[in-house]
Amino acid sequence: MNREVGGLDASFGSSPGASLVAPPGASPVCRPFLDADWWQGCRQVLGRWRRSLRLWLTLFFLAAALAPLALGGFLASRSLEALLREEIFQKNMILARSIASEVDDHFSDARNLLRQISSTLSQDDLIADRDVERYLEIVRTSSPLFDSITLVSEQGRVLYRAPSSEDHRGLDLSGESFFRAVLRGEDVYWSTSFMPQHATSPMTILAIPLGRVDGPKDRDVDGHARGVLVGYLDLAALGDLISGIVLPGTTYAAVMDSAGTVVGHTHRRFTEQRVNQAGLEGIREGLAGRESNFIHFHDQEHLASVAVARTQGWPVMICQPISEAFLPARTMEQILAGITVGAAILAMALGGIVAARLLRPLLLLRRKTRSIAGGDYAASPAAMPYQELEDIQEDFQLMVQAIATREQERDAVIHRLDRANADLRRFAEISAHHLQEPSRRLVSFADRLGASLAGRIDDPDSLLDLGYISANAQRLRSLLQDIQLYLAAGEPMGKIQSLDCNTLVQGAARHLGQEMEQAGATLHVGPLPTLTMDRPRLMKLLTILLENALIYRRPDVSPRIDVQGRRTERTIRLSVADNGIGIPEHYRERVFGVFERLHSGQTYPGTGTGIGLAIVRRIAESRGGRAWIEDSDLGGVAVVVEFQVDGVFESIP
Incomplete structure (x- = not known):
């Protein structure tokens, strides 16, 4: 092996x-x-x-309490935001129009002053040529509007300038845009702002034609200007006007020129940095001469209103951060959040109380169920506070009685089966045990008979029958032994x-x-x-x-x-x-x-x-x-x- x-x-x-x-x-x-x-x-x-069930009841009370609050709070907050947005747009638009009106007055004063100078200079008998420059200087110093005033001939040469400067006398300005515009027939020309060298504030140019009193007002018979009167306006006064306006929080005001460049701002650094806002939707509307309200993002969202200064078409913008504009709405949201938390706590408490009230009878019924599972079918029913639970308990009692009855019947049947199985097993064991001896003797007698008849009979059928008897007796003995072993194998x-x-x-x-x-x-x-x-x-x-x-x-x-x-x-x-x-x-x-x-x-x-x-x-x-x-x-x-x-x-x- x-x-x-x-x-x-x-x-x-x-x-x-x-x-x-x-x-x-x-x-x-x-x-x-x-x-x-x-x-x-x-x-x-x-x-x-x-x-x-306790969890579902609590969730139900939470949903019942929080859903109306959440929905109502959301709708109220959105409605308040919409009302605040409209109110702030209206307020800011009024303020923007007021600033635009002051900007209009500022530039109208400059235009009217320059026209008055043009009218005075057009009368030859009022001021001699040698006194023109002195006259311009007196006008400039008496009015804070202009940084300088220049008289240009119809050929584009500088004739007089205040303040006086020999470097500018005879300077050719025929290539400047303001000169060409006036010669083309424009009565008033406003340039975009620009920042001169060594200056801290931007300037703009105002140009008007210069004519005679006895002819057409300021042009000859062919419609050509007799000269050009140019004023350089210092926009620092405009910046002072904007910065002097008291605005709430971080709200700011800004004035842009015709190119969208900031020329006046609540915060002067935007003016000094020449920030351009022409890309904003509302500024584009303002440059086109239309008022508008819009929302734009700069560090945070702002509500913006744009009005237009009609004199030169420059937009004026008022911007207020939404975080400040909607502060009442945020305050209301915080109050609603506090109310919601309180309602949630109250709902959970009510849910717990109701759940305890409803579940206590069920817990009693559960204890009784466990007692019944342990075999105590006589457990007394508990009093139920609700009719529906009382009906359930009555049906439960009927079920328990039916189970007890069937279990008694089953126990009786099991007892009879156990007794029958025990009798059958005992019978099988006794039968197998008592049949062992006859089978052993049958095998022994068959062997002895075969041995004693060996050589004495010649009939092959008789010898074969003796062999069958011995073999089947052996098989019977083996079957009885295996039956005994099978019965014993269960223990x-x-x-x-x-x-x-x-x-x-x-x-x-x-x-x-x-x-x-x-x-x-x-x-x-x-x-x-x-x-x-x-x-x-x-x-x-x-x-x-x-x-x-x-x-x-x-x-x-x-x-x-x-x-x-x-x-x-x-x-x-x-x-x-x-x-x-x-x-x-x-x-x-x-x-x-x-x-x-x-x-x-x-x-x-x-x-x-x-x-x-x-x-x-x-x-x-x-x-x-x-x-x-x-x-x-x-x-x-x-x-x-x-x-x-x-x-x-x-x-x-």
Whole structure:
């Protein structure tokens, strides 16, 4: 007999339901989240919460309290914001128009002053040529509007300038845009703002034509200007006008020129930096001469209103941050949030009170249910505060009475069945025991009769009959012994102890040593777990499985038997696999029946009474386990026996 002891195949007995475990390299923080048991626990907790009446009642009160508040607060906040937006737009537009009017007055004063100078200079008898420059200087110094005033001839040469400067006298300005515009026929020309060198505030140019009193007002008979009077306006006064306006919070005002460049701002740095706002939608509308209200983003959202200074078409903008504009709405939202929190707390308290009031009778009913589950069918019903619960309890009492009645009937039937089973078992044991002696004597007398008649009779039929008598007497004796063994297999036959399955397999192999050597069998035994059980029955189980593997072998192949085992958290599994003839799948359950054989003793000598696998299953079931047959990797079948780790030893009738 050849024996090999190998390692246990790690995949043996694996099942799709095995628990997931975290990989060895997983982080300790992530390890709990990779454990299937952890996720299963979370699902169970969520499932209990989802089915909690207390939770649903509390959520109902929360929804009933918070939904109207939330919806009403949202609608009120949006309505208030809309009203505030319209009110702020109107207020800012009024302020922008007021500033635009002051800007208009500022530039109108400059234009009127320049026209007055033009009218004075057009009268030749009023001021002599030598006094023109002095006259311009007196006008400039008496009015803060102009930084300088220049008289240009119709050829574009500088004639006079105040303040006086020899560097500018005779300077050719015919290429300047203001000169060309006046010569084209414009009565008033306003330039965009610009920042002169070494200046701290921007300037703009105002140019008008210069004519005579006795002819057309300021042009000759051909419509050409007799000269151009140019004033350079310092826009610092405009900046002082804007910065002097008192605005709430961080609201600011700004004036842009015809190119969209800031020329006056509440914060002077925007003027000095020459910030251009022509890209804003509202400024584009203002440059086109239209008033508008819009929202723009600069660091934060602003409500902006744009009016237009009609004298030169420059837009004036008032901007207020939305955070300040909507401060009343935000305050109201905070108040509503506080009210909502208070309502939520009150709703949760009311939900808890109502839930306790409703659930207390149910808890009493639950306690009674547990008492009934413990066998106390006489538990007195509790008083219910609500008619509906009272009706439920009455129906419950009727159900309990029906269950008690049926249980009494069932107990009576079980008692009769137990007594009948005990009688049948006792009868079977006594019958098997008492029939042993007649069967033994029948075998003995048949053998003695055959021995005494040997050589004295020549009738072959008589000798054959004697052989039949002896063989059937032996079979009857074997059947009786197996019946006794089957009946005894349902209860322990010895001390319950921890057994080494490896040692028992080797003992069973030694018991079958002669048969294994004759068949040339090879036995492979993997590491087997220990099993708490009585030794006689476990030894009988292993012997039956090894013997079946030897009997039902293929005639042209040496038998190979693999014994493997595996222990999990809840089960211990043993498997005996072979390379024999196998068992068709539709017969694999049938062979566990008593006296069920698929092959006769003539085909496979050594075939028993057909009760071996029935004994195996009976031993497994008495230990809370089971037995089944599956395909083997060796080509035959594997008989698998599974025991519960904490299985209770039961007596099987």
